[in-house]
Amino acid sequence: MSAIAMTDIGETRRIAARRRDRLISVGSPIGLLVAWELAAQLHFIDVRFFPAPSSIVRALVITAETGELLDNLAISLERLVFGFLLGGVPALVLGIVMGISRPIRAFVDPLISATYPIPKSSILPLILLIFGLGEMSKVVMVAIGVFYPIAINATAGVLQINKVYLDVGKSFKAGRWETFRTIALPGALPFIMTGVKLGAGLGLILIAIAEMVGAKSGIGYMIWSAWETFSVERMYVGLFVIAIIGFVMTLGLNELERWLIPWKAET
């Protein structure tokens, strides 16, 4: 009897603790915003650098009404998606093939190792030179950023597959394509998803940089032009929107992961 009561209390406590944690998590950004607003209104902070949240919201509404925000958001997202496909699909195929084939791995691995450490932002001038100021240069920048983490993780993902599964495939007479489809790809998928998440983050960083320097549209351009005209509120709107894109992307990829890899033990 007492044991049951004990677990009951423990359970109640745990639920209460979880509710408290959630309140704190929601409360902390709200608290920060309130403190920020007050500090700005009372001129404790320099509003030229840190405009009050209320004035940022006003700027957000204005940029949304003029269509400036949505146009820039749409073009940035388009570049992200195309860049992701252009870099991600070849990376996925090459990464898995490298995991399966020793000679191909021996050939490609040093090339990847040598070019991977180059900061991707440092090759932006070269990309602009080659692809010009049009859409292609921005898409290529995203593609380059996405390529490395997906290729590297796909290779690592295939290499960590337990050898017994390949023996099983061989003993059940699975051909090359069947081995790829039924063993290498699903076995490497958890690693590949990690690569996709890393790649998405890098793609977002690179699109912002590329648009600041070499574009006349996009969220990155919006932030840069706000700096040039010293409209700090609009700059904050751009930052805020990029944060939202990153947040939604993470949520979406987590959901995709749960859908693609239902066989992973929940932790």
Place this chain on the structure above:
Amino acid sequence: MEGGNLTRGGAAVKIRIRNLHKHFGGLNAIEDVSIDIAEGTFFVIVGPSGCGKTTLLRILGGLEQVTAGTVDLAASARGRPQFSMVFQGDSIFPWMTVWDNAAYGLKMRGAPRAEIDATVGQWLERTGLTRFAKLYPHQLSGGMRQRVSLARAFANDPEILLMDEPFSALDEQNKTILQQELLRIWEADKKTVVFITHSVDEAVTLGDRIMVMTASPGRTKTLLDVPFERPRNVLELRHDPRYGEIVYGIWGQLKDEVERARV
């Protein structure tokens, strides 16, 4: 591997191994093994760890090449695979449901959809897995996962089943239960089985014929027949006075080899 009819003392020979040698670099894993395995026999190979018994099975299953010697199989019906293998430890795919795992062999050889459905359904039923068909391996116990491995091999409907210590990772109770279930499903159509184990008890419980292997390099030490009639009851069998005698006899053979393997 050649076809044709092989015979040995009247019974049809399913697998004929002649003067088989296997070296890994400088290591001599198997030395001059010659055996005939009759059709429909439950053939058990028992030996100390590292004696090359798993290598022998992998050669039969086409996962390793021989260094010298021959392996011949009796002519087989067309369309049916010659071998299916049950591996040691966890070998079912974690990313496939129980159903998809059991269907793997049939899918790989392009069996028609209706046949896959019927056969897999039947084998899941026989292995007591029907209720778990949609679950993933991480949701199952070790014993259940090994049942899936058995279902996968049996559903492929091979001429010969190769089993590499399939129950060695299980606890004693699960092992006994699965041995009984293996015998039950095997007795339905008595395929030729080659079963590897390091457990003398398991060898005597399951086998028609037992080969004791020497420590490395692996050679045939003894071949003996197990006199128990079928169908067998795994628990009742242990009551039989002959059981203890046979186990004791094999241990006598094996003792020197285990000692030798430890040196």
